[in-house]
Amino acid sequence: MKNRIKDIFFDSNKGKIKLSQRASIFFFCLLLSTFFWFLSALSKNYNTTLTIPLQYDEVAEDFLLTDTPNEHIKIEVSGSGFELLGEQVSLNHSKVKVDLNQARRVNKTSYAIVGVKLRDAILEALDKDLNLTKILTDSIKFKTQRKISKKVNIVPVTKIDYAAGYNLRGGIELKPDSVLISGPQESVEKVKFVNTKEIQLNNISDSVQINIELDKNSIEESISLALQDVEATIPIEKYTEKQLTVPLKVLMKVEGVQLRTYPNEVKVILIVPLSKYEVLNAEMLSASVTFDHEMAHRKKLKVELSGMPDYGRLLRIEPESVEFIVKK
Numbered sequence: 283m284k285n286r287i288k289d290i291f292f293d294s295n296k297g298k299i300k301l302s303q304r305a306s307i308f309f310f311c312l313l314l315s316t317f318f319w320f321l322s323a324l325s326k327n328y329n330t331t332l333t334i335p336l337q338y339d340e341v342a343e344d345f346l347l348t349d350t351p352n353e354h355i356k357i358e359v360s361g362s363g364f365e366l367l368g369e370q371v372s373l374n375h376s377k378v379k380v381d382l383n384q385a386r387r388v389n390k391t392s393y394a395i396v397g398v399k400l401r402d403a404i405l406e407a408l409d410k411d412l413n414l415t416k417i418l419t420d421s422i423k424f425k426t427q428r429k430i431s432k433k434v435n436i437v438p439v440t441k442i443d444y445a446a447g448y449n450l451r452g453g454i455e456l457k458p459d460s461v462l463i464s465g466p467q468e469s470v471e472k473v474k475f476v477n478t479k480e481i482q483l484n485n486i487s488d489s490v491q492i493n494i495e496l497d498k499n500s501i502e503e504s505i506s507l508a509l510q511d512v513e514a515t516i517p518i519e520k521y522t523e524k525q526l527t528v529p530l531k532v533l534m535k536v537e538g539v540q541l542r543t544y545p546n547e548v549k550v551i552l553i554v555p556l557s558k559y560e561v562l563n564a565e566m567l568s569a570s571v572t573f574d575h576e577m578a579h580r581k582k583l584k585v586e587l588s589g590m591p592d593y594g595r596l597l598r599i600e601p602e603s604v605e606f607i608v609k610k
Contacts, residue, residue, distance in 0.1 A: 329360045329415065334407060336422070337377035346466050348391070348504065351424035355397065357404060358416040378403045380422065388423070395422045427466035434473055435460050436496065436512055439480045445487035447520050451555050452592050454481075455515040461496065465505035473501055481514065490516040519555035523597070524562065526550045528569040530585065530604065535574035540609040543571060548585055549600040558593050566591065571604060581605065 333354045338347075355378065378400060385393035397417040405414060438454045461476055477500040483490060495511045529547045534540075548569050554562050567590065571583035582603035590596060 329358060331418065332357050332359055334404065335377045336380050338380045339382050346427055346429045346504070348425045348427050348466055352419065352422045355400065355404070355422070356418040357414060358418055359408065360413045360415050378407050382424075385424070391425050391427055393424055393426060397421055427468055429464060430467045430470050431462055431464040432470060432473075433460045433462050435475045436478060437475045438478050438494070438514060439497070440516075441480055441482045442486060442516070443484045444518065445485050447522075448487045448518055449521045449553070449555075449595070451517040451519045455517070457513045457515070458509070459512075461512075462508035463501070463505050464508070465502070469502045469504050473505065476500060476507065478512065478514070481516070483516070486516075486518050487520075489518045490514075492516075519557060521553045521555055521595075522559060523551065523553050524559060526552075526562075526564040526567065528564050528567050528587075531568065531570040533570050533572040535572065536578075538610065541573050541606050542609065543583070543604045543606045545601075545604060548604070550587060551597045551600065552590070553595045553597060555593055558591075562591065562594055569599070571606070573606070573608075578608065 333356055335354055336352060338351065380395065380400065380403070382393075382395075384399050385395045388394050397419045400422075401414070401417065404417070408414060436456050436459055438456060440454065442450070444450070456478075463470060463473060463476065477497040478494045479497045481492070481494055492514055493511050494514045496507055496509060498507065501507075526549070527547055528550050530543055530545070532541050532543060550564075550567060550569070552562075568588045570586050570588075572586070573583065577583060582605055584603050585599050585601070587596065587599060
């Protein structure tokens with residue numbers, strides 16, 4: 283039996299095997315009948331579901347979409363197989379435009395467009411020979427918030443290793459020192475400042491000027507920045523120790539008594555940049571103690587220091603507390 287089937291479909295000639303004439307006619311007829319069956323099937327009417335991509339108009343300048351709305355809408359159509367065969371491919375290349383002005387408010391930040399309101403736009407995108415029988419997507423929902431802008435300070439984030447005897451003079455200077463941020467009102471109102479990316483410098487003994495990027499990860503993704511980076515000047519200078527003798531003042535909060543401290547002056551040990559060594563003097567500083575009724579039982583009063591310029595760094599006060607005598 284096996285050999286008989288082989289003899290029907292194949293011819294052997296000089297060791298070569300090829301389709302017989304009868305087999306060729308058979309397969310041709312099979313292909314032809316399949317083709318006519320396919321044409322007959324495509325000529326019939328069918329109902330099917332199609333997916334259409336959506337394209338949204340721009341919202342007003344002072345509003346923002348805060349989440350991604352529906353990207354597609356589903357519809358049910360009827361038509362011949364010929365018309366349906368390429369329609370979905372065609373729809374993938376043409377989007378239905380959605381007019382956001384048709385939306386109705388659901389709550390404070392949510393809006394919706396009923397699916398039937400898109401009927402005209404869908405019909406324009408469809409083949410004219412197809413019938414739109416039903417819009418399967420009930421509604422398109424999206425959220426929006428008012429867009430606002432405000433300026434916030436930029437805060438440098440640093441990790442600096444200074445060479446021995448050197449330190450930062452004053453603070454890091456940023457140009458500009460603030461940035462305009464924009465985004466949804468709810469998100470923008472939470473932002474108090476924007477960080478820079480971390481500045482890492484090692485064994486620094488001289489002033490540095492670099493551009494540094496703002497850290498977008500320090501704010502929400504929905505917020506945009508008007509600047510990408512800022513210029514940072516890091517003033518570095520050699521520091522040295524300086525000692526000053528400062529008279530001690532008494533701030534009295536009790537009437538009818540006098541107070542005398544021992545000693546009546548203190549030593550202030552600090553470090554200053556070399557360029558400011560001669561500038562800083564004792565007259566710029568003020569050392570004081572405060573006396574009130576609650577302190578009458580104490581043996582010593584704590585010394586407070588004020589007037590320290592931003593370029594100086596206090597190491598210690600000698601003594602930190604002083605004895606006193608109260609006279610009526």
